[in-house]
Amino acid sequence: MIAAWVRAFSSDDPVSGLEVGERPEPEPREHWSVVDVRAAALNHHDLWSLRGVGLRAEQLPMVLGTDAAGVVDGREVVVHGVIGGPAGHGVGPDEPRSLLSERYPGTLAERVAVPTWNLVDKPAELSFVEAACLPTAWLTAYRMLFTAGRATPGQRVLVQGAGGGVATAAVLLGAAAGLEVLVTSRSPERRERALTLGAAGAVEPGARVPRADVVLETVGRATWSHTMRSVRPGGTVVVAGATSGDPTAAELTRVFFQEITVRGVTMGSREDLVHLLAFLARTGVRPLVDATFPLARAGEALGRLAAGAQFGKIVVTP
Structure with a gap:
């Protein structure tokens, strides 16, 4: 073969x-x-x-x-x-x-x-x-949003980085589920594309945004401080990668003082995949x-x- x-x-x-x-x-x-x-x-x-x-x-x-x-x-x-x-x-x-x-x-x-x-x-x-x-990037995005992040309609989600498979999936899934999805990207073209896919807002990395209930983090060192400043007290940060490397500071003081939950995700379960496939079949999201x-x-x-x-x-x- x-x-x-x-x-x-x-x-x-x-x-x-x-x-x-x-x-x-x-x-x-x-x-x-x-x-x-x-x-x-x-x-x-x-x-x-x-x-x-x-x-x-x-x-x-x-x-x-x-x-x-x-x-x-x-x-x-x-x-x-x-x-x-x-x-x-x-x-x-x-x-x-x-x-x-x-x-x-x-x-x-x-x-x-x-x-x-x-x-x-x-x-x-x-x-x-x-x-x-679906089985890697989309499954990861689904698990980050709904299984680990427990996002519900009406909540605000910040996605660090736009254009990659996980980020694109998170925008499409989140918008279809009634979430207010914000994204960051250095590229004006990618920010514009994210808006056409259903993002409610798209800004440059590090720009001030309204506090998010859930932040999806796959970039790492380059965006971690912005992530910790952007999640609301009691909110959740879901980490599924660190393409720019580990943060030089974990900012643990902010984590415990504001009672922020940090959860890690690697892909998702078979059950998550079954639910993701049903989500797409029923909503028309592709x-x-x-x-x-x-x-x-x-x-x-x-x-x-x-x-x-x-x-x-x-x-x-x-």
């Missing part, structure tokens, strides 16, 4: 370590299913893997990809990419939690093997390309797709992601 995999690590030029070509077919195993991939979405996790973060040289070659939608025996499915953990579905309860492409080959391939428990029915209302965008590439051009697709040129999700189709 054709797949895109990590051949070598490069911290400076991650895409240079990518190889696209023939790989062995997934081997059948008990309690696992082989999915014919119809679409797979890219994530920054793929670039980190190419840099050698979370992978060891002895694990190479490793097929990239955590997100996919496809078909198993005529059943249209979405893949939940979290493998293992306490439940141990298909791998045993003692195996630590990981994402596809960390311990097991990922989804940037014509076929991928996953525990059968990880398969969720794809709603007929969603295309394969749309469904493939992922914003920046571009679609054939699997043979996975290097070009990852290059676009590495350059930060996208607004929305980049999808690869075998």
Whole structure:
């Protein structure tokens, strides 16, 4: 089968370590299913893997990809990419939690093997390309807003950074749920795009905003102080990344004095994915797709992601 995999690590030029070509077919195993991939979405996790973060040289070659939608025996499915953990579905309860492409080959391939428990029915209302965008960025945004952030209609949510998959999903989901969503971005074009997607306001990083009930933080050092100034007393900060690095100061005095809750999120549960799919099917909200590439051009697709040129999700189709 054709797949895109990590051949070598490069911290400076991650895409240079990518190889696209023939790989062995997934081997059948008990309690696992082989999915014919119809679409797979890219994530920054793929670039980190190419840099050698979370992978060891002895694990190479490793097929990239955590997100996919496809078909198993005529059943249209979405893949939940979290493998293992306490439940141990298909791998045993003692195996630590990981994402596809960390311990097991990922989804940037014509076929991928996953525990059968990880398969969720794809709603007929969603295309394969749309469904493939959901299991990482959109699932993370859903969990940040509603499971960890417990946001409810009428509340104000601040999203740090606009344009990435999680931020775009948070704007679309939040607006559809009746939230007042504010975003920050250095790019005037991205601020304007966020407004067209339903954001109630878009400002430059660090600008003063009305206090938010919930702040979604994926940037880290560059925005953390602004986040802590912008969340209301008793509010919640949900953290799902730190692309600019860890903050130099945690501002713990503000955390305890204003009784701010800080919660961490990594993707979401299978149950969250089921709820997210139902949300989209019933509301008509759809992922914003920046571009679609054939699997043979996975290097070009990852290059676009590495350059930060996208607004929305980049999808690869075998």
